[in-house]
Amino acid sequence: MLTEFISVFQVAGQTVLKIVPITIALGLVFAVLTHWSACNPGQVWWRKREIATDILYWFLIPMVARFVRIGLMVMGAAYIYGIHGSDALIAFYDDGFGPLAQLPLWAQALVFLVVSDFLSYWFHRLYHGATMWKYHAIHHSSSEVDWISAARFHPVNILLGTVLIDVCLLLAGISPNVMLWVGPFTTASSAFVHANLNWTLGPFKYVMAGPVFHRWHHTAADRGGSSNFAGTFPVWDLMFGTWYMPENEMPDAYGVDDKEFPQSFGGQMLYPFRQ
Numbered sequence: 001m002l003t004e005f006i007s008v009f010q011v012a013g014q015t016v017l018k019i020v021p022i023t024i025a026l027g028l029v030f031a032v033l034t035h036w037s038a039c040n041p042g043q044v045w046w047r048k049r050e051i052a053t054d055i056l057y058w059f060l061i062p063m064v065a066r067f068v069r070i071g072l073m074v075m076g077a078a079y080i081y082g083i084h085g086s087d088a089l090i091a092f093y094d095d096g097f098g099p100l101a102q103l104p105l106w107a108q109a110l111v112f113l114v115v116s117d118f119l120s121y122w123f124h125r126l127y128h129g130a131t132m133w134k135y136h137a138i139h140h141s142s143s144e145v146d147w148i149s150a151a152r153f154h155p156v157n158i159l160l161g162t163v164l165i166d167v168c169l170l171l172a173g174i175s176p177n178v179m180l181w182v183g184p185f186t187t188a189s190s191a192f193v194h195a196n197l198n199w200t201l202g203p204f205k206y207v208m209a210g211p212v213f214h215r216w217h218h219t220a221a222d223r224g225g226s227s228n229f230a231g232t233f234p235v236w237d238l239m240f241g242t243w244y245m246p247e248n249e250m251p252d253a254y255g256v257d258d259k260e261f262p263q264s265f266g267g268q269m270l271y272p273f274r275q
Contacts, residue, residue, distance in 0.1 A: 048148075058151040132157075146194060
């Protein structure tokens with residue numbers, strides 16, 4: 001029991017050590033870029049009203065996601081493939097398995113990105129439905145959207161979405177080694193699309209999601225909030241009729257239509273269960 005307890009702290013410590021340098025780098029980069037290219041000019045990101053809440057999300061949600069991802073991968077290997085024991089699990093997942101594992105690692109990473117983004121698009125639309133919105137409302141609750149808002153997700157939202165998709169793709173045979181590439185990319189990409197930048201990306205706006213594209217999604221539903229569900233590849237919105245990016249106009253108002261929405265981390269964790 002003591003060994004397992006210590007391993008939990010080791011994993012938590014490793015996660016924090018990975019997040020800290022990434023956070024510092026992103027904070028500096030977006031501070032400089034926003035100074036010159038702000039979509040909504042105003043105070044700097046570290047002075048936003050709910051910065052303490054966002055910081056808690058930024059560090060705690062990846063930690064929770066990592067623990068649950070590992071747990072689901074262990075259970076999936078046991079119940080689907082009959083794999084038990086730490087050594088057997090390591091050997092099973094080490095380089096992936098089956099046809100997908102025969103692809104070069106860069107190809108596996110590309111498959112992972114495209115398929116996960118496609119599935120995330122539909123999960124995202126699901127969370128904008130009446131049943132699941134109470135969980136996703138936490139992500140839309142910030143009235144000052146900036147790069148650090150990217151991690152503001154209720155655990156239910158992140159687990160029944162991103163984590164579940166990751167686990168399914170890894171259980172399908174893709175090597176966990178792709179996460180060495182995909183992990184940093186998705187973190188940087190998510191921070192980028194939430195950044196307070198006026199970048200439309202010009203003709204590339206149909207290829208990659210950008211700040212203005214996603215900031216429209218954080219506006220009211222009758223403006224752009226019911227559009228732009230893609231996280232990385234806007235092609236899904238183009239294909240399924242949810243693209244919205246008006247010319248010569250910038251999004252300028254964010255948040256949810258609930259004046260009593262809690263601002264604290266704890267209050268937001270309980271919010272869905274009080275609805």
